[in-house]
Amino acid sequence: MRIVKTIFHGVGVLTLTVLAGVAIAGDDESGAKATGADTTGVDARGAGLETAPVSYHEVEREYRLDGVVEAVNRTTVSAQTQGLVEEMFYDVDDFVERGSVIARLRDTEHRARVAQAAAEMKAAVAQLEQAREEHRRVKGLYQKKTASDSEMDKAAAELKSAQARLEATQAALEQAQEQLGYTLIKAPYSGIVNERFVEVGEMVSPGKPVMTGVSLEKLRVSVDVPQSVIPAVREQGAVRVFAPDGKPVETGAITVFPFAEAGSNSFEVRVALAGDHPGLFPGMFVKTVFVTGEDTELTIPVEAVVYRSEVTGTYVVDDKGRIGFRLIRVGRRLNGSLRVLSGLTEGEQVALDPIAAGVALKDQSAARAAARSEDHG
Structure with missing residues (x-):
């Protein structure tokens, strides 16, 4: 018994024949080859197709957590x-x-205090001028030996007293003006x-x-990070933040609190947000991705992956140039590549132009059908 599965391409409708009873591979973190929905074996050459190998790459190990936007200035x-x-x-x-x-605030009383302090300062200025004049007069007499030491000392003391009174009234006026400003x-x-x-x-x-x-000019993200991850967060010091719409947000310095919260045993980590961040407000949830090290992942170029409704696959070209459509499972994006969860193994070649590969596969199928017709003829 055979099952006919139809895949829609930009170049038309392509019918793939698969053996019945072959299951689609499940989640395989090692990237093992799926056993189902594989049409590799069409007897023709996939000449002219640009391919890329399925290969392992060093990628950042990530730890994802929800964070809360906070205002730095509150x-x-x-x-x-x-x-x-x-x-x-x-x-x-x-x-x-x-x-x-x-x-x-009502400022009537404060204005009255300012006016009183200003009047006292004006009186202190007049007293200081009078004390200076008296000091100059007594000093002149003292130099002529017509004023006693006690008279000279008294004039000097009165001058210092007048200066101190002026300074006190100046301070009182400034305080009254400050209190008026507080209204x-x-x-x-x-x-x-x-x-x-x-x-x-x-x-x-x-x-x-x-x-x-x-x-709203200065925002940060607060994240509760489990204690098991904190050493890596401290060592790597790298994090990415994504807004609710999925767009990346520019980040600044990372601050890791030196103590864990009682009960949860988690550490608060604050991530400063840099630049403009329209659409973000205190209290909103965002996604954070902390870099905790490196892993080796099996990857495939993004452009080699085909999405058709709920089907995800790629065109595989074997060492004889034969083309086949392979159902695969992919994970997160890694700088122009996608992590392969299942369906492919290291070293396999995938077509970078799925449309051209679909056309070539259709031509291969037609050539094979024609060859069979000739054999039966």
Whole structure:
């Protein structure tokens, strides 16, 4: 009994005849040759086809884990002075530029303190000028021997006292101005508001949280890595990150925490993201691939693999030039090649142009059929 299996090619419909009862090979990590769906044996030459050998290559050993995107800069902005909240300029999910005022406190009392400190400083300046004039006058008399030592000492002491008073009033004015500035609560960096803790009309005191925001300019990925893999991660120091859509994300430095988490015995590893990363936001899951060493893998060029619905195969050319279509199983991509799980063995030649190979196989089949007709004739 024979089964006729139809494979669709870009050049038309090609019918492959396979022996019944031959099973498709299962998962074979060693890349052993599959025994099913093999049409090698057509009596013709596969001349003119460019081929490549199925061969072993040194490839990176990988360990794949899910990671979570985090914001490097995540800050809770708090009040630094006491006051009544008069205005809130942003809410949750609003984008805030660095230095923008996010809230304003009532500043009447603070302005009064600034005015008082400024007045005291003005008085201190006048007193210092008066003390200087007195010091110059007494010093002149002292040089003429008409002022006593005690008068000279008193004038010098009053000058120093006036200078100290001026410095004190200057410090008081600066402090009052600083407190006045704190009535305008500003964003420390550009980012998005994700929490708001106060409303207009509330009284806040120093340390009271006002808003929490995150910056999207600097992101990182946090991954919990099993302790068995950590030595290789430390040694290799290489990782690749892929966004949810499968696109690679540029990475920077890797930070491995020096201790394991209690309970899970896993280490937190942080991977800095470099460059622009549109579409990534804190809290999203991404795929991470850590390089943990090297392995030897049986590979086949990507262009030699044919995908037809649920069928994956390749055209094999034997040492006599005969072409056959072989069902195979492939794994991950390895720099222009695919890992061979089953269906091929090392040294076999595969056609790099599946369309041309399909045409050649069809011609071989036709030639064989014609030869049989002549024999029966």
